[in-house]
Amino acid sequence: xxxxxxxxxxxxxxxxxxxxxxxxxxxxxxxxxxxxxxxxxxxxxxxxxxxxxxxxxxxxxxxxxxxxxxxxxxxxxxxxxxxxxxxxxxxxxxxxxxxxxxxxxxxxxxxxxxxxxxxxxxxxxxxxxxxxxxxxxxxxxxxxxxxxxxxxxxxxxxxxxxxxxxxxxxxx
Amino acid sequence: xxxxxxxxxxxxxxxxxxxxxxxxxxxxxxxxxxxxxxxxxxxxxxxxxxxxxxxxxxxxxxxxxxxxxxxxxxxxxxxxxxxxxxxxxxxxxxxxxxxxxxxxxxxxxxxxxxxxxxxxxxxxxxxxxxxxxxxxxxxxxxxxxxxxxxxxxxxxxxxxxxxxxxxxxxxxxxxxxxxxxxxxxxxxxxxxxxxxxxxxxxxxxxxxxxxxxxxxxxxxxxxxxxxxxxxxxxxxxxxxxxxxxxxxxxxxxxxxxxxxxxxxxxxxxxxxxxxxxxxxxxxxxxxxxxxxxxxxxxxxxxxxxxxxxxxxxxxxxxxxxxxxxxxxxxxxx
Numbered sequence: 027x028x029x030x031x032x033x034x035x036x037x038x039x040x041x042x043x044x045x046x047x048x049x050x051x052x053x054x055x056x057x058x059x060x061x062x063x064x065x066x067x068x069x070x071x072x073x074x075x076x077x078x079x080x081x082x083x084x085x086x087x088x089x090x091x092x093x094x095x096x097x098x099x100x101x102x103x104x105x106x107x108x109x110x111x112x113x114x115x116x117x118x119x120x121x122x123x124x125x126x127x128x129x130x131x132x133x134x135x136x137x138x139x140x141x142x143x144x145x146x147x148x149x150x151x152x153x154x155x156x157x158x159x160x161x162x163x164x165x166x167x168x169x170x171x172x173x174x175x176x177x178x179x180x181x182x183x184x185x186x187x188x189x190x191x192x193x194x195x196x197x198x
Numbered sequence: 199x200x201x202x203x204x205x206x207x208x209x210x211x212x213x214x215x216x217x218x219x220x221x222x223x224x225x226x227x228x229x230x231x232x233x234x235x236x237x238x239x240x241x242x243x244x245x246x247x248x249x250x251x252x253x254x255x256x257x258x259x260x261x262x263x264x265x266x267x268x269x270x271x272x273x274x275x276x277x278x279x280x281x282x283x284x285x286x287x288x289x290x291x292x293x294x295x296x297x298x299x300x301x302x303x304x305x306x307x308x309x310x311x312x313x314x315x316x317x318x319x320x321x322x323x324x325x326x327x328x329x330x331x332x333x334x335x336x337x338x339x340x341x342x343x344x345x346x347x348x349x350x351x352x353x354x355x356x357x358x359x360x361x362x363x364x365x366x367x368x369x370x371x372x373x374x375x376x377x378x379x380x381x382x383x384x385x386x387x388x389x390x391x392x393x394x395x396x397x398x399x400x401x402x403x404x405x406x407x408x409x410x411x412x413x414x415x416x417x418x419x420x421x422x423x424x425x426x427x428x429x430x431x432x433x434x435x436x437x438x439x440x441x442x443x444x445x446x447x448x449x450x451x452x453x454x455x456x457x458x459x460x461x462x463x464x465x466x467x468x469x470x471x472x473x474x475x476x477x478x479x480x481x482x483x484x485x486x487x488x489x490x491x492x493x494x495x496x497x498x499x500x501x502x503x504x505x506x507x508x509x510x511x512x513x514x515x516x517x518x519x520x521x522x523x524x525x526x527x528x529x530x531x
Contacts (some may be wrong), residue, residue, distance in 0.1 A: 076283045080278065113273070148281060148282065149282055
């Protein structure tokens with residue numbers, strides 16, 4: 027009886043791990059899409075409203091959904107008094123704190139890091155160019171992420187279940 | 199509010215400035231930061247360099263030299279991390295920050311169609327600390343009042359840069375707007391004052407709210423070109439007194455003439471040492487020729503303090519304050 031319970035638990039754990047992995051694959055394109063939307067709003071704030079960065083980022087954070095909400099709000103806070111950090115520094119700190127809770131990977135992080143070095147340091151047309159470049163790169167990553175999702179999402183779900191089953195068979 | 203401008207500097211420079219004695223910090227007029235060159239501090243009309251251990255020196259060699267990182271950081275801080283919001287300011291070459299302090303910028307200009315479009319590689323900063331000196335106009339105001347008609351006379355304030363024109367204008371605005379009570383002339387009602395604050399220096403406005411006390415009946419057109427602003431004021435805000443800083447161009451003179459004919463008193467300031475030398479200037483010359491101003495106030499600041507002379511429309515002296523008579527000016531807050 028106890029053995030049976032153990033077997034059920036192992037299979038359950040395998041299945042859950044598989045689902046978790048599948049969710050990572052499903053969340054990544056969604057997170058990237060959110061980031062793209064956020065950067066597009068940032069561009070509007072810069073180009074048409076002349077909003078200073080800390081305020082623009084705070085607004086974008088409030089309009090976004092978690093996990094991006096927490097990320098942008100942290101950046102805005104780090105850039106405001108009393109910290110008054112530069113955009114580059116603020117993004118780095120916020121990425122250290124929040125990147126783990128997103129499904130995004132190193133590629134997106136690098137794109138955002140490069141953008142943060144130039145944010146706020148030049149005139150509007152230049153800012154627009156840098157944001158457009160970041161958007162383009164993010165869209166490429168999104169395509170890759172969607173392909174991965176198509177390939178691996180379902181597979182990892184069944185793989186989790188099967189792996190659980192395999193372990194049970196091996197133990198018995 | 200006191201010394202809030204310290205927040206604006208990068209950590210290292212701020213730490214050095216904080217080591218200065220507090221009374222001296224209250225006197226500082228200008229802080230000049232030039233990348234790779236000595237950090238300079240001006241107060242009471244004299245210049246000093248600041249050394250790496252926070253003491254003042256006259257030798258450039260001993261002075262602290264801010265590096266590239268610090269000038270970048272300073273620019274980042276004064277632009278609120280958003281240089282793109284400062285395009286107009288970069289074209290004009292200065293930024294006014296909250297508190298009314300003005301930062302003049304030096305760097306490489308980018309030209310477009312022959313005009314300056316932008317400043318880049320900004321490496322020179324001149325931070326001018328703005329201070330409110332309530333009462334600085336006490337000595338001047340009685341001479342500008344036309345008691346019979348309950349109005350202010352058309353006045354031109356003259357002085358070289360850094361002698362307190364703007365501070366005087368600010369206090370005049372406050373006192374004229376608030377009205378007041380004095381033993382000599384009894385009760386005086388407040389008047390509607392309109393300030394055309396092209397460089398946000400008089401009122402130090404931030405999002406339209408003045409940082410300085412410019413009086414309860416004062417309207418401010420912030421960041422507005424003077425000539426256009428004066429016309430807008432006349433048309434829409436019906437001021438009794440119009441105040442503008444540093445007039446000098448042809449359009450300014452036309453707008454002043456317009457205001458005078460509309461029955462509005464004009465109190466303006468201009469760069470210069472003597473009335474006579476204004477005659478040759480294209481814009482102001484015509485105003486002088488027609489004797490449109492009824493009062494000239496000539497400011498002079500020496501180490502002893504701020505002194506002033508007042509002339510009437512015929513340029514006869516009304517008051518010759520002995521040099522050294524303090525107006526409460528000289529930058530002490």
